[in-house]
Amino acid sequence: MRIGELAKRADVSRDTIRFYERHGLISSSPSEVTSNSYRDYPDSTLEVLSMIREAQNAGFSIADLTFFLSEIGTGSGDPDAVEAFLNNKIAEVEESIARASSFLSLLKQTRDSLDAEEDESNL
């Protein structure tokens, strides 16, 4: 599919798609029609884009993703390095989830005590 359709379906901008492609997160092929310079993106790019969002949300940088996706994609590279990378990242993400949960509790507690105050003043 062409970049415009991909952008619409994945809900990211064309520029973002090009940005990701420049950084090796996704890839495309020249269109079958050789008379233009349009690129063709496989359907699977949709899932990759969705995964990129999840990964970023979990704290992955573009550089992390470049490494992860290229390793996963090609299977080349030092398997031990990939394993070490994954173990590191798994630990980081677990840690991050734990921290976020703790912060979430604080937010809820804050809201609840705010509610209590409200009720207090509405007697």
Add this chain to the structure above:
Amino acid sequence: MRIGELAKRADVSRDTIRFYERHGLISSSPSEVTSNSYRDYPDSTLEVLSMIREAQNAGFSIADLTFFLSEIGTGSGDPDAVEAFLNNKIAEVEESIARASSFLSLLKQTRDSLDAEEDESNL
């Protein structure tokens, strides 16, 4: 305490502390010694700094934190706006945790299939 000690204890740079203070996340008072321009930070700043880290990890921006901390600190402002802000943020953080957990599964699954490949080739 003075900025250097705070920086060391909280494990952030002095510049970061000043940056946060400029943005209203923390505050200090002039030192008791009036002959200098040194600032004095209360011990509680340590917890605030630690909370800032948790909040950032959970997706809060500096602007979010500025709002949250000032509201929590002063109790002034529109309580409904604060409540709405909190409800929004709580939903966002919950969503983010769910996504991160899903991504974590992918990472683990990737590691496991990598391990399986390894074992495969080591028969």
Add this chain to the structure above:
DNA sequence: ATAAACCATGGACCATTGTCAATTGTTTTA
């Protein structure tokens, strides 16, 4: 009392993650 360590201020600078605009070419549609 002097050197080393610390502090404040201001502004420049930086990496990351995009976004926008200009130009030029291609496709689709009315």
Add this chain to the structure above:
DNA sequence: TAAAACAATTGACAATGGTCCATGGTTTAT
């Protein structure tokens, strides 16, 4: 077939979250 919509490329611009540096003053340690 002409206008509107879409695409590629290049390079500038922007927001966020800091970091660094120069300068000049203050404190602490020797």
